[in-house]
Amino acid sequence: MTTFLQTLMDAISVGSLYALIALGYTMVYGVLRFINFAHGDVFMLGAWFSFWVTTKFGWAGEGAHPSIPRALTVMAIAMALCGLLGYLIERLAYRPLRFAPRLNVLITAIGVSLLLQNTGQLKYVFGTENQRMPTLLPATTLATVAGVNITLIDVIIVAGSLVLMGVLDRLVYRSRMGMAMRAVAFDPHTASLMGVNVNRTVSATFVAGSMLAAAAGFLYATKYPNLNQPAFSTWTLLGLKAFIAAVVGGIGNIRGAMVGGLLIGLIEQFGVAYSAPLSHGYITGEFKEIYVFALLILVLLVKPSGILGRLTVEKV
Amino acid sequence: MADSPTTTARPIASIRARTLQLTPPRWVAFCRGAAPIVIGVALAVLLQFYANRWFGGYREKILIDIGINIILAVSLNIVNGYTGQFSIGHAGFMAVGAYTAGFIMYYGSFWLFGDTQFHGGILSATTDPRGLHGPGFSGGDLLFPAALIAGGLVAALFGFIVGLPSLRLRGDYLAIVTLGFGEIVRVVIETTGTVLAGDEIGGQPWYRLLNRVGGPMGFGGLPIYASSFWVWVCVAATVLAAYRIKASTMGRAFLAVRENEIAAASLGVPITRYKVRAFVIAAFFAGVAGGLFAHEIGNMLNAGELGFLKSFDIIIMVVLGGMGSISGAVVAAIVLTILPEALRSVSEFRMIAYALLLIVMMIARPQGLLGIHEMWDLPYFRRRRTGGKTA
Numbered sequence: 209m210t211t212f213l214q215t216l217m218d219a220i221s222v223g224s225l226y227a228l229i230a231l232g233y234t235m236v237y238g239v240l241r242f243i244n245f246a247h248g249d250v251f252m253l254g255a256w257f258s259f260w261v262t263t264k265f266g267w268a269g270e271g272a273h274p275s276i277p278r279a280l281t282v283m284a285i286a287m288a289l290c291g292l293l294g295y296l297i298e299r300l301a302y303r304p305l306r307f308a309p310r311l312n313v314l315i316t317a318i319g320v321s322l323l324l325q326n327t328g329q330l331k332y333v334f335g336t337e338n339q340r341m342p343t344l345l346p347a348t349t350l351a352t353v354a355g356v357n358i359t360l361i362d363v364i365i366v367a368g369s370l371v372l373m374g375v376l377d378r379l380v381y382r383s384r385m386g387m388a389m390r391a392v393a394f395d396p397h398t399a400s401l402m403g404v405n406v407n408r409t410v411s412a413t414f415v416a417g418s419m420l421a422a423a424a425g426f427l428y429a430t431k432y433p434n435l436n437q438p439a440f441s442t443w444t445l446l447g448l449k450a451f452i453a454a455v456v457g458g459i460g461n462i463r464g465a466m467v468g469g470l471l472i473g474l475i476e477q478f479g480v481a482y483s484a485p486l487s488h489g490y491i492t493g494e495f496k497e498i499y500v501f502a503l504l505i506l507v508l509l510v511k512p513s514g515i516l517g518r519l520t521v522e523k524v
Numbered sequence: 525m526a527d528s529p530t531t532t533a534r535p536i537a538s539i540r541a542r543t544l545q546l547t548p549p550r551w552v553a554f555c556r557g558a559a560p561i562v563i564g565v566a567l568a569v570l571l572q573f574y575a576n577r578w579f580g581g582y583r584e585k586i587l588i589d590i591g592i593n594i595i596l597a598v599s600l601n602i603v604n605g606y607t608g609q610f611s612i613g614h615a616g617f618m619a620v621g622a623y624t625a626g627f628i629m630y631y632g633s634f635w636l637f638g639d640t641q642f643h644g645g646i647l648s649a650t651t652d653p654r655g656l657h658g659p660g661f662s663g664g665d666l667l668f669p670a671a672l673i674a675g676g677l678v679a680a681l682f683g684f685i686v687g688l689p690s691l692r693l694r695g696d697y698l699a700i701v702t703l704g705f706g707e708i709v710r711v712v713i714e715t716t717g718t719v720l721a722g723d724e725i726g727g728q729p730w731y732r733l734l735n736r737v738g739g740p741m742g743f744g745g746l747p748i749y750a751s752s753f754w755v756w757v758c759v760a761a762t763v764l765a766a767y768r769i770k771a772s773t774m775g776r777a778f779l780a781v782r783e784n785e786i787a788a789a790s791l792g793v794p795i796t797r798y799k800v801r802a803f804v805i806a807a808f809f810a811g812v813a814g815g816l817f818a819h820e821i822g823n824m825l826n827a828g829e830l831g832f833l834k835s836f837d838i839i840i841m842v843v844l845g846g847m848g849s850i851s852g853a854v855v856a857a858i859v860l861t862i863l864p865e866a867l868r869s870v871s872e873f874r875m876i877a878y879a880l881l882l883i884v885m886m887i888a889r890p891q892g893l894l895g896i897h898e899m900w901d902l903p904y905f906r907r908r909r910t911g912g913k914t915a
Contacts, residue, residue, distance in 0.1 A: 243696040304887045312890040319882030326875035501704035
């Protein structure tokens with residue numbers, strides 16, 4: 209029972225991180241109809257920017273002591289940097305290809321992803337060493353329920369994700385810019401005829417998605433402080449799983465991304481915890497990636513539009 | 525051509541007569557068909573005996589690397605170039621072929637020859653000196669091509685399985701599924717146990733050995749069979765097959781699917797069947813390349829190396845050479861194998877340069893350097909072939 213509750217707790221906390229990243233994938237897909245492969249790398253850079261800012265401010269090593277204002281500052285700066293990065297990616301790499309075939313945009317996205325990873329691991333940038341994220345949040349345990357420790361970090365991750373998702377939901381469904389985004393997603397040409405500035409709306413979408421990814425990167429770095437080097441395959445896999453969350457929930461659908469993120473978190477964490485005991489050690493926790501990809505293939509075969517998605521018919 | 529003086533001077537009796545006039549005699553046609561195979565095998569034999577003498581061991585290894593990369597690039601071109609699908613899991617098929625061939629060569633050698641050492645003859649020899657005083661022809665020379673083909677067939681089976689979802693998926697989703705396939709292959713291989721040494725194999729049933737292929741440590745101790753001869757024979761076979769496929773009915777169907785799926789379907793092209801076929805063919809050759817890679821001198825077969833990055837390397841070759849151009853893929857494979865060796869001192873910038881190349885290429889020349897054309901279709905070569913007259 210304790211294992212079950214502990215796994216559930218981890219699943220919710222990891223799942224909300226996946227949901228935050230998935231939102232960026234789903235928003236870009238909704239507006240531009242392509243997979244922004246580089247989004248997972250923006251998330252990675254969010255984590256590394258957090259590390260960089262913390263050390264630049266001297267909040268590592270000797271000067272380290274956990275405090276919430278510091279954490280918020282670091283997160284805000286990381287979000288601003290990634291927002292700028294998202295704007296630049298869209299402006300320089302994707303905008304020239306706005307009306308190009310989708311395959312070309314996909315290849316460009318892979319190019320951007322490789323560029324971010326490999327620039328990140330240059331020795332002049334972040335280097336190829338793993339780093340340890342300094343502690344910014346106190347490792348206090350708020351309560352113990354049935355033998356499960358509810359830590360401050362988990363609570364902040366879940367609460368922070370919920371707040372950011374709430375803000376995004378409001379932005380998309382209750383603001384002028386959100387109305388523009390939905391209009392562009394529905395039909396870019398008609399939207400521009402109605403006076404929507406399509407370029408600005410697309411840029412805003414990228415900036416919002418990248419900022420969410422940066423927040424997820426910061427929260428990830430506080431929960432798992434051992435940061436792998438930027439081009440390590442863990443980051444690509446995390447980005448992929450977040451993308452799968454977006455597809456499972458129904459790509460292009462913001463609430464679907466949240467559902468999908470939680471679902472992926474549940475499958476992954478329960479896969480890690482229960483694979484070996486239930487199969488008498490034949491299957492190890494390593495297989496969690498396989499479960500997630502199996503879920504993706506299953507969803508794509510049974511209901512390609514995702515759990516909350518609507519079916520679109522390809523027109524000639 | 526039609527109004528040139530030679531054709532109009534002689535009156536044509538009938539279309540049938542004209543067709544006969546244009547059809548070469550049967551023996552000429554046979555020679556034309558057989559010529560690429562003969563030339564390819566002759567070149568392979570030549571390289572097998574003289575590459576080391578002419579270029580030295582290091583350059584011979586680079587030549588073998590080039591050959592393997594040509595097979596990979598040309599085969600990926602069938603899926604990504606001709607058919608317009610987007611596979612980023614080519615290294616996964618390569619890994620399947622590599623481990624299948626490795627399994628057969630390692631444990632198969634034990635069952636057939638009594639130990640896991642090298643049992644090849646003159647064609648598989650990679651050490652110097654070679655030549656007529658070498659070991660002659662030996663059982664390993666038969667086992668290795670059998671293992672390569674088996675690796676290719678198992679990879680092709682996986683290609684069929686991965687190709688099937690393309691029934692429902694297009695573009696980006698298919699890319700994700702292939703990427704996921706590559707990762708699943710890697711994860712599964714990394715959960716296997718250590719390789720058994722020669723004296724531990726005896727008495728074990730074969731299925732017990734299936735999960736003894738090295739896991740995260742890599743499949744060590746594989747005999748070195750990938751000589752210049754086998755690599756270049758495989759290159760010749762792959763290039764020839766790719767060229768014939770492109771010119772065949774199947775190739776036309778592939779191109780139709782790539783240009784417009786809906787239009788192709790409405791003209792009666794079964795698009796799903798052709799997509800799956802493209803995957804199966806490409807996976808077969810990737811599996812063969814994997815088998816060669818596993819038995820190459822200086823390589824340690826490790827699933828971790830056959831991940832995303834290897835797939836991206838191959839994609840870059842295809843994109844750079846031209847989506848759908850065989851000669852483009854060959855040239856890109858040659859250039860992108862030699863370049864990293866030449867630029868070893870600035871190797872940390874290699875992937876950055878590749879990434880920028882991909883982005884700039886997509887913005888400036890999205891169809892790749894040659895596009896769908898072959899090198900001999902270029903105006904420069906055309907003019908020379910027709911003797912100065914433009915066709």
